[in-house]
Amino acid sequence: MLSFLGSVQLVLIYFSLVLELYELHINCGGKEREFNGSKYEADEDVGGPAKYFAVNNWAFSSTGSFTDNKNPKDNFIVTNASELLLNDALLYTTARISPISLTYIVYCLLTGSYTVSLHFAEIMFTSDRNHTGFARRVFDVYIQEELVLKDFNIVDEAGGAWKAVVKKFPLVDVRSHMLEIRFYWAGKGTTRIPSPGTYGPLISAISVVPNFHPPLEGEKKISTGTVAGIVVSIAGLIFFVLGFLWWRGYLGHKNTMDQAPWTDLTGLDLHTSSFTLTQIKVATNNFDAANKIGEGGFGPVYKGLLSDGTMIAVKQLSSKSKQGTREFVNEIGIISALQHPHLVNLYGCCVEGNQLLLVYEYMENNSLARALFGPEECQLKLDWRTRHKICVGIAKGLAYLHEESRLKIVHRDIKATNVLLGKDLHPKISDFGLAKLDPEEKTHLSTRVAGT
Template identity: 50%
Template sequence: MGFTKCVSYEPLPFIIKDTRRLEHQVLLGTARVAPISLKYYGFCFLKGVYILKLHFVEMGLRKNKGSPLGPRRVFDVDIQGKNVLKNFNIEEGQLNDYGFILSQYNVLIESHLEIHLYWSGNGSTVYPQNYGPLIAAISVEPVPKHHLSIALKAGIAGSSLVFLTLLLLVLWKLGYLGGKRSSKEDATQNFNAVNKLGEGGFGPVYKGLLPDGISIAVKQLSGKSKQGIREFVNEIGLISALQHPNLVKLMGCCAEDNELLLIYEYMENNSLDHALFRSEELKSRLNWSTRVKIILGIAKGLTYLHEESKLKIIHRDIKPTNILLDKELNAKIADFGYAKLNEGEHTHVITRIAGTTGYMAPEYAMRGHLTPKADVYSFGVVTLEIVSGRNSASYRPSDQTVYLLDLAYVLHEQGKLMDLVDPKLGTDYSWTEASAILELAMMCTNPSPTLRPTMSEIVTVIEGKAKIRTMSSAFHPLTDEIALNKATAALSQPSQSESYSTPGPSEATPSCSNSNNNIANEI
């Protein structure tokens, strides 16, 4: 469901009670509800067909008397990843004799059961935010089978007893019985500083190791902080409903005492920030094709968030530290603590600006106008960093450094945009491809959001299925005269010009205005 302006910071109830009902109080007296997504897991099932029963009863919706209109709770239900209920409205369902709706399914379970109830775009979006999925009870039982013989039952019981004894012995030897190990402390060595991977938006991230040898990343949030609680709920509510190869996977969570933990898949090569600016070994692996792969991966992840997922999401904090790299240096977008639902044609006006200076779009940073084009702007800055090897976040107005975007503007006006290419690449890159990507990055960072491309258009350009129009020299007006003079002065220094790159040996050197000729279509 869409986010609306909150008037209170009091937490929303996730369990609703209905004291009016007396019969079948266990099933009908309470219900679990969430603004966006409810997901249930069942583990350790024997393979077979089971009868799954979902019990629904509406409670918590308040309609104005005498008005036919009012809040509508509409949501979808998936079982084992397959949709079984679409745009389901409890109030429109057929009640049974006991006053609730019973949906029954025969489900094949290999080893575990997954039930997902989620808001998919219909129904009420007004405050309070408790018009998302709701369920009163879930029951699972195996489909009745033929009776087993006494001998077979005895054999199964004996084998199970032997297996259980061996299992308990192994667990005791490993120290998992008797309270010797806490799973979270064991996984992270009690959050040892040696295992610290970095700092997330609201807390540190540690490397952990599960008993089965699987590496994980554990983000530690404070349960006493409103920001920490907000990110915890935001990440669970959003990431659990999103699945894409270029988004980091949330494996689980834990809320204990005043400690909130988010558990993610472990990324072997840390973050893009680490690879570009803090590890010479990793940067040496960032050849041209790898950099293009990373740029394309980020673009595909954002395309999924903006246009393809059931929930349309604006990330709000795209930057190198929030782009993680797996073993093969594939990019995965992480840290959804600042993410917002996109309400379609309605532009968000945000009173509390969140993000990182240097990556925030001007219309969002100055006026609070938030659309998917804000992520496009951030993507453009990150793309410039990947191609140039320069850190945009290191800029400080008081020193002699030049902001990367200011430098790009000046070089573009001088027809020397290709001088931004990282000199460490030498001549081992595609001039035509680099020129097109740099022009695309400049288009993404246009001060006017309406002139920026969409992320799906960006993907088609990077994949070579479309080309972009050449931009005029007045495309990016520089209103900060001091920044302009600073960037121009830096370019006039001899030492600066020595770091500029040259085109690859296998390609001719086209002029800047003709360097972006990729395929047939234009955006």
């Protein structure tokens, strides 16, 4: 509901801003100022590498980090009021700087032609004394992705440091309610003179004014009442649709008899890695029948491939499970704590909606039961040496469970279907403790996990 109200608020903001915004002034890196009869908005966010900062009608993003400076976080806003040699100096005592790229985006602008004025003043190169006279700041400027200033040098254009220069671009076309101004350092100029962290594009202020007469109050504008009416109508329609969906049971109003017993697991610490349902669906191709590799009392098993190339086996547990939620959480903790060459590794689980999925390592040769008693095309020819290796591996796994692990566990359901074979027929025991999840009507075994 909060997201819905937020969407309605955004609709209202969109209507009001698109209809009214046609002029903007920004004091880059500084406080709100009055200059030439216009109010320049404050731009005081510290910024930083890969930083995006949004205000009401505009935003800026900064790319890059001053790696050669000891305090890189302090370098994205420049303040220097030691030599007030400028007219209207307060507008130029601060500036925003970036190591690589600095972009200002103005949105919700009325369609039309604008004059963009860029205010520059070099306030980091204080004078021509000693080595600072060799410092050179060179960068490019783009407006609406068009290069408008190539190899721009503030000192050369202004006739020295601490002198203001304004570059005006009178015919900037805005057709999609958005204006983009980008300052880009192309690797030219000096980087460590007069000190580290002083290179890169620098801008003191930005001004955007229309080349057309803004609409008068009530002229070619939708009234506030009309905008409010549109928003209320949209809100009413959405509320009606949401209410209908809730009544039909699509938004949580479901019969509790249809819910899986683990729906209250969400938010609990399962002591193992967590996968999203989207990840599992992508890995298994949305539980494609072609990826199904087994079926048990717990439910079907699918093979899958994670984005990092890891093969997995996903058990989709049956909603008919009779196991208690807290007991299941405890068993997940026990299984995830077991590490042995002859025990199948549990990678994690997914508890989302009415889905309970367990993610295990993938065993290429399926189960021992399939190798011995499965369809003829799936059977493996196991010589006695291999059979002996499999038996010893199973015994080692059981010995670990019974005597060597910190948690003493009795499997109580050792059978060929619960022994899996890897690529080289390396045996691993599975389903210890999980047998309790079998639906009651599908098993006659007592599989209660025993203690020490």
